[in-house]
Amino acid sequence: MKMKTIKGPAIFLAQFIGDKAPFDTLENMCEWASSLGYKGIQIPSWAGQLIDLKKAATSKNYASELRGIVESYDLKITELSTHLQGQLVAVNPAYDLMFDGFAPKEVQGNPKARQKWAVQQLKYAARASKNLGLSAHVTFSGSLIWHTMYPWPQRPAGLVEEAFKELAKRWTPILNEYDKNGIDLCYEIHPGEDLHDGLTFERFLEATKNHKRCNILYDPSHFVLQQLDYLKFIDFYHERIKMFHVKDAEFHPSGKAGVYGGYADWKERPGRFRSLGDGQTDFAGIFSKLSQYGFDGWAVMEWECCIKSPEQGAREGAPFIQKHIIEVTEKAFDDFAGGGIDKAMIKKIIGL
Numbered sequence: 607m608k609m610k611t612i613k614g615p616a617i618f619l620a621q622f623i624g625d626k627a628p629f630d631t632l633e634n635m636c637e638w639a640s641s642l643g644y645k646g647i648q649i650p651s652w653a654g655q656l657i658d659l660k661k662a663a664t665s666k667n668y669a670s671e672l673r674g675i676v677e678s679y680d681l682k683i684t685e686l687s688t689h690l691q692g693q694l695v696a697v698n699p700a701y702d703l704m705f706d707g708f709a710p711k712e713v714q715g716n717p718k719a720r721q722k723w724a725v726q727q728l729k730y731a732a733r734a735s736k737n738l739g740l741s742a743h744v745t746f747s748g749s750l751i752w753h754t755m756y757p758w759p760q761r762p763a764g765l766v767e768e769a770f771k772e773l774a775k776r777w778t779p780i781l782n783e784y785d786k787n788g789i790d791l792c793y794e795i796h797p798g799e800d801l802h803d804g805l806t807f808e809r810f811l812e813a814t815k816n817h818k819r820c821n822i823l824y825d826p827s828h829f830v831l832q833q834l835d836y837l838k839f840i841d842f843y844h845e846r847i848k849m850f851h852v853k854d855a856e857f858h859p860s861g862k863a864g865v866y867g868g869y870a871d872w873k874e875r876p877g878r879f880r881s882l883g884d885g886q887t888d889f890a891g892i893f894s895k896l897s898q899y900g901f902d903g904w905a906v907m908e909w910e911c912c913i914k915s916p917e918q919g920a921r922e923g924a925p926f927i928q929k930h931i932i933e934v935t936e937k938a939f940d941d942f943a944g945g946g947i948d949k950a951m952i953k954k955i956i957g958l
Contacts, residue, residue, distance in 0.1 A: 607900050609934040612893065614905035615927035616646030616684045618851065621909050622916055623653055632656045632672075636679040643924035646684040647676065648744075648906045651731055652691065652708075659686075659727065662734035669737035683738055684904040685849060688731045688745045689794065694724035695776055696748030696800065725776075729783045736787040742848045742903065743784065744792045744823045747773065747801040747810065755802075766809070773800055774813035777820075784819045792823040792849040803832060804839055811846075821848040824896075825908065826887050827855035831877035833865060837891050844899035851908040852927055854885030872912035879910040881919035882926040893930045905931060 617639050622629050628638035639647055651659045661668045676683050690708040697705050697717065706714045713719040728745065735743050751769040754761050784791040793801045801807050807822065814820050824847045829836035857877040862868065867875040907923035909916050
């Protein structure tokens with residue numbers, strides 16, 4: 607397996623969008639990101655002030671203009687995101703009210719219409735990604751059985767199998783659309799989603815008949831909070847990891863709360879998301895493993911911190927990522943002591 611150098615640094619814009627400059631328009635956000643040393647931006651497709659998703663899917667001219675705007679600031683579009691729309695592909699009725707706000711008003715209160723809208727959004731994103739010259743896309747899987755994650759009362763026999771069968775049924779036509787457009791669809795493995803760890807991803811992958819476009823966005827922060835070995839996760843699933851969110855986290859066991867957090871606010875929880883470098887994540891190990899396994903996608907900072915401001919987090923993020931990107935070697939460190947191939951010598955060493 608050939609080692610490769612990771613691209614970056616890049617930044618996910620979702621958590622920074624606002625009504626005031628420099629967070630109010632695509633041009634202003636590009637100028638801001640570029641000034642901080644970022645080389646790429648990941649665009650949330652639901653943010654109308656940044657992108658018209660349907661237009662990007664149906665107009666190559668518009669997609670070219672959009673890409674031109676970004677590149678005029680010495681940036682690249684790394685990927686598009688449909689986190690909010692993907693969530694609506696699969697919503698258990700228990701969460702209808704809370705997730706309705708992710709959809710336009712005309713389909714709120716109508717789960718079937720909302721799901722149909724979400725599926726169309728995902729298909730638009732596949733075509734838009736192709737028109738923008740991208741290779742991967744990130745979304746959420748949604749959830750049909752997250753409310754049964756901790757089994758009390760015990761789950762009825764067959765519940766999990768039926769849920770993943772239904773989840774695959776909803777997503778397979780979408781995955782086929784991404785395959786048609788040459789785009790890898792990457793699920794962010796995330797608590798709250800049916801795809802929240804390695805085993806649930808495996809269940810889904812099997813249910814989709816190992817669909818080649820069914821892939822992973824790797825974000826170690828969600829594994830820190832679950833106390834999952836995020837380095838071994840790379841060993842298991844590196845062939846399916848096509849995207850990378852660089853986000854930090856920490857977990858401090860408490861005498862009052864554990865992994866589930868006791869309904870406490872984020873700053874009071876044992877497990878908390880932190881700005882890059884302020885948590886416990888072994889990014890040196892992560893960048894080493896991803897580089898070793900040939901991941902050459904983008905290292906995209908996602909800011910979520912309950913203590914540090916987003917502005918400071920963004921300023922510190924670019925140099926942090928740049929410091930961790932490994933320019934992979936093309937030569938072995940002990941090449942100086944080697945020699946050419948001498949078959950006669952090799953046979954003597956073997957004893958032939």
